[in-house]
Amino acid sequence: MSTTKAWRSAILHCIANPNEVGNDKAFEYFQDGLLVVKDGLISALGDAASLLASLDAEIEVEHHPDALIIPGFIDTHIHYPQSDMIASYGVQLLDWLNTYTFPEESKFADKDYASDVAERFLTELLRNGTTTALVFGTVHKQSVEAFFEAAEQRDLRMICGKVMMDRHAPEYLTDTPESSYQDSKALIETWHEKGRLHYAVTPRFAPTSTPEQLNQAGKLLSEFDNLYLHTHLSENVNECEWVQQLFPEAKNYLDVYDQHQLLSERSVFAHGIHLCDQEYQRLSDTGSAIAFCPTSNLFLGSGLFNLQKAEFHKVNVGMGTDVGGGTSFSMFSTLNEAYKVIQMQGQNLDPIKAFYLATLGGAKALRLEDKIGNLAVGSEADFVILDKTATPLLKTRLERSSTIQDTLFALMILADDRAIKSTFAMGQCVHQRD
Template sequence: MATIKAWRSAILHCTANPAEVGTDQAFEYFEDGLLVEKDGIIQALGNAEEQITLLDSTIEVEHHPEALIVPGFVDTHIHYPQSDMIASYGEQLLDWLNNYTFPEESKFADKQYASDVAERFLAELLRNGTTTALVFGTVHKQSVDAFFEAALPLNLRMICGKVMMDRHAPDYLTDTPETAYEDSKELIERWHNHGRLHYAVTPRFAPTSTSEQLAAAGKLLSEYDDLYMHTHLSENRQECSWVQELFPDSKNYLDVYDQHQLLSERSVFAHGIHLCDQEYNRLSETGSAIAFCPTSNLFLGSGLFNLEKAELHKVNVGMGTDVGGGTSFSMFNTLNEAYKVIQMQGQNLDPIKSFYLATLGGAKALRLDGKVGNLAIGSEADFVIIDKHATPLLSKRLERAKDIKDTLFALMILADDRAIQATYAMGQCVHQRDA
């Protein structure tokens, strides 16, 4: 017999993109709300006093009067193999790859090493309230097996793929167009749509793949339904110049991927900092998305993402922590840095829009809205309980909050993993802070 569970607390979720409907029409907030779940699916959401009258009296209600329930966060770009090399000092992108990233990723030839990192990586995500992520593996097939094997028993909605990289990398990390295709195909057939898991075809970025390998990536996308494509785009000016040298027939960086049929509604490009109007238009036309990764963009000195321009061109945008170039697993910290990136450009990032980007916006970028990203009836019950008194400073600041927008803003500036009291996936607790 199915178990029905209910949680009572302040509850907040976004219902639409604030850029399209206006901030006040983009969210629902229940100061005293009730969330009801059955078999992992949200059955009811609304004001507690009204909803409780409709609830069977035998159903136990878990009450959190000093908390805020929100949807699980959605991370649209992160590298699980870089978990242990986070906070590596002093390089920009290309040197950072050669000096830190490639040596670390070589260790993932060892399946046991990969499994250990995958388990710790997922625990860190859940400790920070992230329940869905688009994740890079390494060039090693076993790195993806290890990741999915760790995610499956937790019943998480996760997306991952084997890196395709056949040039401009150490020999110990390169594959070939043929082996990349065959290994990816094997992983797709084993893991794609297995439980809540999905596969992403994952060329690292244009400089590390030949045209033949990018064509193999396009072939995979044409052979299977609803695969993702995950790569990097226009992160660093030196990188952009290098791409133009390597692909002289391309109109721009994005066109390299476009020529190989890699743009689609399930294509997610990390960064997208140095784009021209033609690239924005093409992203919009194809329904492709950008992962906004503020902590890594600042840490590696790559530049400032122009959110306003992306929205002007109606490009889907989600937030990415981009660990380990990114400096935190926390979506709070990521939104903190995003706010500053936007401020540096003379613009402003409203707290509701921030929250949208980290939840429903990320789900839309991944074409998972309707499943995750908010708490609408029929959605999967992935949510987070936020403790408003997690730290003395946060507690005192939130006493002064004049409305839910002010509360959200204080959270995105002051909160971190300590504020995540519990994380739920499909209605099951997968992280308990005080356990």
């Protein structure tokens, strides 16, 4: 049975990369807009005054006069098994993995434990307005099964993969080149492109995979269509030095992956802080993307991502919260920190560009811009209703905003999960604020 519903509010979405068309032409904004959804897809978007007249009288119109509707946020790098170890104190990347991450991930050998965390993880994402994410599982096959089962039940567009890790980790968390291939293949055959789900081949990072295992990752990518590759790249100075020691024949860190045919239009590399021009150019040439993860880069003392350099080389960039090294599920908090990272380098992050990175930019990084990331007619109806009166401070600040750009900037600095009034996936409410 066909169903149609409409939402009336201020509405904003990005329609292009501000770098390519300029900030003023990169978005559409309707001060009093109407979003019409039919059977989970957007069927109309525009000014309420013109669209309401043509709307069938029986169609329900939900009115939110003190709100702003935007596309659902897209998180291009996050670890669901690290949800419960967020805000762990005091070390940098490599020690952090050994001290906190590996012991926590060992618990995901238990499918029931993984299912519990997956449910809470997705609830937290939706509570923060994130409707799509590129997600790390653990080395355990059942960790990904649990995640996909939970995501399928909510009809979410999600991407996940089993970690491949056959060295430099505790024995209880390692697999082998062959077992990682077989487990990943079984997951791909069961879950990849089932409904709104996608699979990502997921070597943790170069130091924890032997060349033999990286070859198996490349083999998987060659055997199945439309798979993602999801891993880490040049996050920490000590990590980069370690990679050079382990792979002395590689020209640079990225070349380790390149030698195993792991770069493509569906390859997403988290961090990319300490890259040379040759690496940026190779990412660009292959259509690979970088996930910009400012809260974890600051929290773990990893460094400042050079967004300007990535954009100069025309590398696709999306935003990543990188929980649990990242310190918040909120894309508002992530953009807040991104603004400061850019400021520290003597530059500015325009609010239109920031929201582009968190929505359409993320969709382009994931090659899903025909489905999500904006509110164009035909797109999947994944969107968020923001409450501009969510807190007293936010309310009084936004009352003084005279432009949508200023409104967006205030939101990215002051808003948090309280501003998410409701979250929708395929036109169905999947989170409603109490």
